[in-house]
Amino acid sequence: MSMTHASAAPRQGAHLASGISISNVSHSYGAQGGGGMLALDGINLEIGDGEFHCLLGPSGCGKSTLLYLVGGFIPVQSGVISTAAGPVTAPGPDRSIVFQNFALFPWKTVKDNVLYGLKKAGYPSAEREERAQRYIDMVHLTGFENSYPSQLSGGMQQRAAIARTLAVDPGILLMDEPFGALDAQTRRVMQEELRAIWRDSRKTVVFVTHDVQEAVFLADRISIMSARPGRIQHIIDVNLPKDRGEEILENREFIGLSEHIWRLVREQAVAATRGVH
Amino acid sequence: MMNMAQARHIAPNMPTRKVPAPRAARAISPKTVDTLVQIAVVALLAGIWEFSARFGALNPFLLPPLSVVLGRIWEDLLAGTVLVDLGLTLYRALLGFVIGAVIGIPAGILMARSAVMRWFLDPLVSIGFPMPKIAFLPIFILWFDIYDTSKIIMVSFSCFFPIVAATYAGCSGLDKWPIWSARSLGAKERELLWEVYLPMAMPQIITGLQVALPTGMITTIVTEMLMGGRGVGGSMIMAGRFADSVGVFAGIVQIIILGFVVVKSLEIVRRRLLIWHPESRR
Numbered sequence: 001m002s003m004t005h006a007s008a009a010p011r012q013g014a015h016l017a018s019g020i021s022i023s024n025v026s027h028s029y030g031a032q033g034g035g036g037m038l039a040l041d042g043i044n045l046e047i048g049d050g051e052f053h054c055l056l057g058p059s060g061c062g063k064s065t066l067l068y069l070v071g072g073f074i075p076v077q078s079g080v081i082s083t084a085a086g087p088v089t090a091p092g093p094d095r096s097i098v099f100q101n102f103a104l105f106p107w108k109t110v111k112d113n114v115l116y117g118l119k120k121a122g123y124p125s126a127e128r129e130e131r132a133q134r135y136i137d138m139v140h141l142t143g144f145e146n147s148y149p150s151q152l153s154g155g156m157q158q159r160a161a162i163a164r165t166l167a168v169d170p171g172i173l174l175m176d177e178p179f180g181a182l183d184a185q186t187r188r189v190m191q192e193e194l195r196a197i198w199r200d201s202r203k204t205v206v207f208v209t210h211d212v213q214e215a216v217f218l219a220d221r222i223s224i225m226s227a228r229p230g231r232i233q234h235i236i237d238v239n240l241p242k243d244r245g246e247e248i249l250e251n252r253e254f255i256g257l258s259e260h261i262w263r264l265v266r267e268q269a270v271a272a273t274r275g276v277h
Numbered sequence: 278m279m280n281m282a283q284a285r286h287i288a289p290n291m292p293t294r295k296v297p298a299p300r301a302a303r304a305i306s307p308k309t310v311d312t313l314v315q316i317a318v319v320a321l322l323a324g325i326w327e328f329s330a331r332f333g334a335l336n337p338f339l340l341p342p343l344s345v346v347l348g349r350i351w352e353d354l355l356a357g358t359v360l361v362d363l364g365l366t367l368y369r370a371l372l373g374f375v376i377g378a379v380i381g382i383p384a385g386i387l388m389a390r391s392a393v394m395r396w397f398l399d400p401l402v403s404i405g406f407p408m409p410k411i412a413f414l415p416i417f418i419l420w421f422d423i424y425d426t427s428k429i430i431m432v433s434f435s436c437f438f439p440i441v442a443a444t445y446a447g448c449s450g451l452d453k454w455p456i457w458s459a460r461s462l463g464a465k466e467r468e469l470l471w472e473v474y475l476p477m478a479m480p481q482i483i484t485g486l487q488v489a490l491p492t493g494m495i496t497t498i499v500t501e502m503l504m505g506g507r508g509v510g511g512s513m514i515m516a517g518r519f520a521d522s523v524g525v526f527a528g529i530v531q532i533i534i535l536g537f538v539v540v541k542s543l544e545i546v547r548r549r550l551l552i553w554h555p556e557s558r559r
Contacts, residue, residue, distance in 0.1 A: 091460040103454030120463030
């Protein structure tokens with residue numbers, strides 16, 4: 001019980017957006033200290049406060065691993081990851097995450113899913129209800145509050161997961177290919193909505209994707225990662241207008257940048273397929 | 278037992294295809310049709326029993342007519358003995374089952390979560406699950422008593438294994454995403470058990486309970502038969518000793534009804550608890 005009260009303290013100010021500093025982080029799976037598979041090799045990356053940062057790279061390049069390290073889900077083996085709150089050691093609501101496969105609690109309704117994090121954060125009950133409803137409305141799930149995830153389409157489940165994550169007002173929003181399982185149309189709509197949400201709430205976003213267009217559409221900066229072992233190969237600034245809608249897809253700069261990045265990623269993707277065989 | 282349980286789940290879907298819903302009876306759902314067909318099948322079998330016994334196809338001592346058996350149950354019901362027998366049997370079966378669950382579910386969780394518990398319990402469960410538990414009855418009689426205690430412990434013992442095995446299977450290899458989500462939303466490690474692990478493992482735990490409950494019913498009847506005294510099993514053995522075939526069949530019919538009610542009740546509990554699960558909307 002005392003823990004509940006302790007965690008109730010920071011709720012007024014919510015979680016402040018914060019930069020993320022990743023210095024010299026390496027990670028290997030399997031046997032540690034030799035024999036294991038090196039997934040990340042000496043990653044150095046500074047993500048600014050309120051930045052929308054995309055990690056882009058071929059499958060298996062370790063971009064999700066890097067995200068899970070920032071999230072605190074897997075322990076940092078070597079190097080340091082820190083935010084304004086200090087070095088990352090465990091998961092916490094200041095760095096909330098949306099997974100590719102939604103990861104809703106299937107035994108809870110949409111509303112109870114959203115309420116879960118709010119209860120943990122210690123919001124009083126009336127405020128909790130109001131907040132949950134606000135975020136459900138924001139992701140256009142009004143009327144589905146009492147549906148279970150299994151009754152919803154993939155797009156709706158992902159919107160519910162996003163509402164659940166945003167409702168706790170994390171300063172840092174981690175997204176692991178959140179739109180990967182959605183159909184093309186839903187995906188486009190969700191990208192625009194996410195961009196709008198980010199613009200209004202000024203969170204730091206780290207977004208993992210292997211889709212070049214998605215990265216260029218969403219990000220302020222893009223880190224292109226190499227095939228295994230993952231290294232950061234290029235960091236690209238995206239100097240496109242802050243307000244991005246459908247029309248930007250025809251913007252010459254957008255197309256040029258996408259093609260440029262695609263060529264950089266392609267080298268890595270080719271290397272990755274060679275590495276696999 | 279598992280095959281029977283599975284068969285019961287599969288069977289209801291089969292007749293629907295063969296029974297085309299008449300246009301006038303649109304209001305009748307396929308589920309109702311299923312139920313009606315099933316009741317009709319039971320009624321048909323009861324009818325065959327009744328008439329073959331009544332019209333000399335079978336020796337009425339070896340197979341007394343159903344109406345005579347039901348008449349006996351009615352008489353005993355009025356005399357009060359049926360309710361005492363059923364009540365005792367139900368009490369032993371359910372109490373044993375609940376004790377088995379109260380020990381089995383935490384044991385399964387511990388096995389899934391702690392290597393030490395797994396080392397300790399895994400061999401015991403592997404040996405105990407396939408073993409005929411009833412072999413322990415003489416020991417339990419020596420250790421405990423010849424009345425309720427040994428019977429109930431015998432039932433708990435036989436219910437424990439399917440429950441612990443199902444809980445262990447359900448709690449190990451849980452999908453990590455909801456767990457990570459909960460942690461990222463601020464759940465503490467010790468809160469995860471109630472809030473995430475158990476709900477996630479619930480479908481498999483309930484399946485374990487659904488295997489254990491009929492096993493517990495069987496064990497109850499068998500211990501009653503072996504040890505005598507009141508209870509449906511004991512009364513059947515008494516009736517058998519007095520060559521009272523009607524009494525034996527009365528016991529069988531009581532067991533069928535009791536088993537049906539108990540197993541169906543657990544199915545209803547399952548549907549209630551797993552309302553979120555896609556299986557509940559089939």
